[in-house]
Amino acid sequence: MSDSRQAITEDQWRRAALIWDYHQMHHQPRPADVAIGLGSHDLGVAAHSAELYRAGLFPTLVFTGGNSPTTAKVFPRGEAVHFREHAIELGVPAEAILLEPKAGNTGQNVTLSREVIAAAGITPTRVLLVSKPYMERRSFATARRLWPDVEILCASEPLELDDYVKSIGDARLVLDMLVGDLQRVVEYPKLGFAIEQEVPKDVHAAYESLIRAGFTSRLIPS
Template identity: 80%
Template sequence: MSEGPAGPRQRCPGRTRVSKDQRTITDDQWRQAELIWDYHQMQHGLLPVDVAIGLGSHDLGVAARSAELYRAGLFPTLVFTGGNSPTTAKVFPRGEAVHFRDHAIELGVPAEAILLEPDAANTSQNITFSRAVLAASGVRSTTVLLVSKPYMERRSFATARKVWPDVEILCASEPLEFDDYLKSIGDEKLVLDMLVGDLQRVIEYPKLGFAIEQEVPEDVHAACESLIHDGFTSRLIAS
């Protein structure tokens, strides 16, 4: 279990487990998805770093977690990065990074501690463009914390190690169990589609030069293939 200022991963107060009669997925699909969920998380211990980068997405929890870790004193500078995607355009019309910045300020992060990168359209651009923003602002970075959705930790790590190899990369996300995250998002199909899509990218992107290779256990491979067979395919790379 990963421990940091917020302690070990644990169930968040006030959130309830998704009961079987509330699910739209089968028990087998649940177990397969949870296996992939666990694989995606790097379980890094949290240490002070030079800068954190909050990766834009549909999940405002990234901004909340970034604010929490800033208040815990883990870093002095926070970059929010991201433009829009089909998933986020309606929810965050001014762009992911802008909405994340506003939410972090509401949660107590000083505006002057936040840098904005509003143009990135993919994870490689998130890292590359944020690096340029930091350099332009005179912020020296040798250790970087990536804050992302829980199931995006491994892909963001692999991408950052490829495009920014000369810094130490740590990963963090909201400390939620799988059922808590499903409850918070409220769309099981979307979450499972994204779990599968991110795993496919972890496997395929190194072949395309977008990320470093990550070992994927056989049972995780098998779980992914089973969920693809069951139709959780909306986030797969277009062939």
């Protein structure tokens, strides 16, 4: 077991891998009118957005995100600003990037980016969302609720769970985030924030098991 997984049992890891796979939409990359890189603590979102741009999948890229307690120290000028700078370093022309620097949650990522896209004179029929790997499903469900008249595709760095944990360096934090995002997939449709997603029984059982094991730091406060 790698150092980054020392505190995780094999059973917990197997359950986490089920949730990891469920969170990904497994969409095939296709050309889109615009892409939206969703701000977070993970600079890999910017890197993968740049890779997809260089592959010719879209002509315009929006980076969205202000700050959160998780990212304020890492990206002091805001997630979108730092993501934009990283993408430019990786070869994306500055003129191809639009900036949305205020969003504080996924719903705002979608709605405020939509306003920025409209202000740029773009009327998309297909939008590509680029996110952390475990955020694909939640971002998809949110965008389908808030922007139902466009086709939504999802993309993220093609990493296995073990590789992602190594890139973050904190296995427990990653498992906490997997559990927290799944809770939001389940609960947010009830609040009108997202469309409902079917959760397979084995995935839901894995989720409940990890909650019992204490992977709860990213759960919605009750």
